[in-house]
Amino acid sequence: MQSGVVAFIFIVKIKGETDWFCSSELSLFKHCQTVRAATNKQELSRAEEVRESSSLKKGNQAREKGGIFGQGGRSKRDLLMDLDLGSLLHSLIPSWNSVAVLGVYVGYLAIAGSILPGKVVSGATLQDGSRLHYRCNGLLSMLLLVGLLGVGAQMEIVSATVISERGLELLSATFIFSVAVTMMLYVAGRMSKDKGSSLRPHVTGNLIEDWWFGIQLNPQFLSIDLKFFFVRAGMMGWLFINLSVLAKSIQDGTLNQSMILYQSFCTLYILDYFFYEEYMTSTWDIIAERLGFMLVFGDLVWIPFTFSIQGWWLLRNNVELTTAAVIANCFVFLMGYMVFRGANKQKHDFKKDPKAPIWGKAPRVIGGKLLASGYWGIARHCNYLGDLMLALSFSLPCGISSPVPYFYPIYLLILLIWRERRDEARCAEKYREVWAEYRRLVPWRILPYLY
Numbered sequence: 001m002q003s004g005v006v007a008f009i010f011i012v013k014i015k016g017e018t019d020w021f022c023s024s025e026l027s028l029f030k031h032c033q034t035v036r037a038a039t040n041k042q043e044l045s046r047a048e049e050v051r052e053s054s055s056l057k058k059g060n061q062a063r064e065k066g067g068i069f070g071q072g073g074r075s076k077r078d079l080l081m082d083l084d085l086g087s088l089l090h091s092l093i094p095s096w097n098s099v100a101v102l103g104v105y106v107g108y109l110a111i112a113g114s115i116l117p118g119k120v121v122s123g124a125t126l127q128d129g130s131r132l133h134y135r136c137n138g139l140l141s142m143l144l145l146v147g148l149l150g151v152g153a154q155m156e157i158v159s160a161t162v163i164s165e166r167g168l169e170l171l172s173a174t175f176i177f178s179v180a181v182t183m184m185l186y187v188a189g190r191m192s193k194d195k196g197s198s199l200r201p202h203v204t205g206n207l208i209e210d211w212w213f214g215i216q217l218n219p220q221f222l223s224i225d226l227k228f229f230f231v232r233a234g235m236m237g238w239l240f241i242n243l244s245v246l247a248k249s250i251q252d253g254t255l256n257q258s259m260i261l262y263q264s265f266c267t268l269y270i271l272d273y274f275f276y277e278e279y280m281t282s283t284w285d286i287i288a289e290r291l292g293f294m295l296v297f298g299d300l301v302w303i304p305f306t307f308s309i310q311g312w313w314l315l316r317n318n319v320e321l322t323t324a325a326v327i328a329n330c331f332v333f334l335m336g337y338m339v340f341r342g343a344n345k346q347k348h349d350f351k352k353d354p355k356a357p358i359w360g361k362a363p364r365v366i367g368g369k370l371l372a373s374g375y376w377g378i379a380r381h382c383n384y385l386g387d388l389m390l391a392l393s394f395s396l397p398c399g400i401s402s403p404v405p406y407f408y409p410i411y412l413l414i415l416l417i418w419r420e421r422r423d424e425a426r427c428a429e430k431y432r433e434v435w436a437e438y439r440r441l442v443p444w445r446i447l448p449y450l451y
């Protein structure tokens with residue numbers, strides 16, 4: 001996932017679009033231009049000096065080989081790239097303000113998650129027969145925070161654009177926080193003497209691997225289940241980044257159809273996520289993955305900051321959509337939502353009651369364990385197909401002039417194909433001949449007739 005941040009910086013530099021991510025971006029961009037202008041002047045005068053001196057000292061080949069800056073033949077382009085990167089790295093240094101924003105956000109979620117009412121759901125049965133219990137009050141926590149921030153913004157206590165103005169700083173503050181938290185998790189995990197499935201340390205002895213994948217399955221802090229907490233923080237963070245980007249576009253007077261479509265689709269998706277938060281308790285991440293840097297970084301940094309790329313991009317790019325394009329975009333979203341939610345709900349209902357009707361009929365069940373009706377009779381991971389269509393619908397409002405806003409659907413396609421392969425292997429081992437029978441009946445993995 002570290003490569004994610006490197007890739008991110010790389011993407012920020014694609015086509016010189018250093019200015020689409022943060023809105024301190026504008027000042028950063030201006031700063032870059034000033035530096036560039038200054039550098040050009042500096043270069044010119046230095047070039048003059050060199051020219052003069054080389055004409056005075058004809059034959060001094062060594063100096064010429066050293067280039068106009070005497071830096072081993074580095075070109076002007078290389079130097080400007082360094083300066084752009086330098087300015088970019090500078091804007092990544094978190095200020096106390098961004099640390100405070102992050103601290104208040106994490107603190108609020110910890111308190112709200114512990115005290116607000118919510119349905120208590122039992123998690124999957126662990127190896128030792130124990131079950132964790134999750135209080136699903138994410139929706140209430142989120143709506144309350146939206147309300148509080150809305151009132152705060154009205155009273156001018158908080159700025160609605162604070163996130164959009166400090167995008168890169170917040171990104172790096174969150175990254176540093178993720179590293180710090182996972183180092184603590186590593187130490188706590190190594191010291192744990194617990195024998196239960198949740199907290200039993202799983203140590204390979206390889207420091208990097210143990211830190212990356214984590215040591216404990218469900219570590220807790222002050223009775224808060226950290227894995228559930230971080231995924232909630234990430235999904236909610238995505239909404240708050242989007243809302244701040246929306247506030248910025250209203251403030252700048254650039255709000256348009258594309259931004260409204262993007263914001264509406266994402267908000268519906270995130271609201272839906274928290275409405276069905278209990279479904280999260282039976283997902284692969286919660287059940288099977290230990291809590292290490294991979295998951296913490298994925299939840300806290302990757303989800304909010306990369307899933308919102310389209311919003312940042314729309315802040316700086318104007319897109320005109322035709323009516324047909326808007327209708328097609330809404331269609332992709334609605335179809336995606338129907339398949340995604342329908343498939344996940346069918347599986348969830350089936351696990352609770354294997355006789356529950358699917359699409360009004362008794363379900364077709366293989367070996368008493370696997371559902372082969374409804375979406376699960378069309379493809380073995382129809383839910384991934386729905387998610388991919390949704391991801392595409394979040395990018396389509398940006399048009400097709402740049403690949404940058406398509407980062408999320410492309411990433412998700414790669415992730416879900418990889419995940420489907422891993423899940424397939426796991427299920428083949430767990431269900432054996434029942435799985436083979438399911439594969440025979442439902443030959444398609446994700447997209448019927450194609451994959």
Ligand code: NDP
Binds near residue numbers: 340371376380412419
């Ligand atoms: P699934 O919800 O598809 O869960 C897979 C598990 O379901 C299998 O391991 C098996 O577990 C069970 N299962 C598989 N087939 C059947 C069947 N026919 N009948 C009954 N049970 C079956 O996978 P994920 O947890 O990976 O994904 C959950 C959702 O989260 C998906 O919609 C996905 O798109 C989304 N997601 C989104 C991501 C993003 O970044 N936006 C990232 C990852 C996931 P068991 O052993 O319990 O039977």
